[in-house]
Amino acid sequence: MAAIFGLHPLRVESVAWIAERKDVLCLSFWLLSAWAYACYVEREKAPVGKWYYRLVPAAFRIGIDVQTMMVTFPFFLMLLDYWPLKRIQGNTMRVQDLKP
Numbered sequence: 001m002a003a004i005f006g007l008h009p010l011r012v013e014s015v016a017w018i019a020e021r022k023d024v025l026c027l028s029f030w031l032l033s034a035w036a037y038a039c040y041v042e043r044e045k046a047p048v049g050k051w052y053y054r055l056v057p058a059a060f061r062i063g064i065d066v067q068t069m070m071v072t073f074p075f076f077l078m079l080l081d082y083w084p085l086k087r088i089q090g091n092t093m094r095v096q097d098l099k100p
Contacts, residue, residue, distance in 0.1 A: 022067045029063030030073060037077060041085050 014023040033056050040052035063070040081087040 026063055026067040026070055029059045029066065030070065030076075033059040033063065033073060034076070034080065037080065038085070041081075041087065 014020040036052045036055040036059060040049050040056065043049040043052065060070065060073055063073070078088075
């Protein structure tokens with residue numbers, strides 16, 4: 001994760017300074033939550049899908065403790081549902097489809 005931040009010129013201080021580690025931690029928990037959510041959607045009906053579903057709010061909670069920028073994560077999940085996962089189709093959004 002530090003290599004990703006080390007390559008970008010605006011985020012070098014996140015790797016170099018210990019006080020800026022919250023950016024790296026926030027991204028780590030953001031990616032963990034997004035990965036767990038995508039795995040949950042893929043394996044929604046399987047018994048292991050519940051564990052992925054429980055991992056999402058746990059990683060989100062830890063990420064929000066690290067940095068408050070994580071509050072935008074639920075909006076990211078809505079975008080994830082709309083475009084790559086295609087759980088929301090145009091104007092026919094049904095709440096029943098989004099419930100666990």
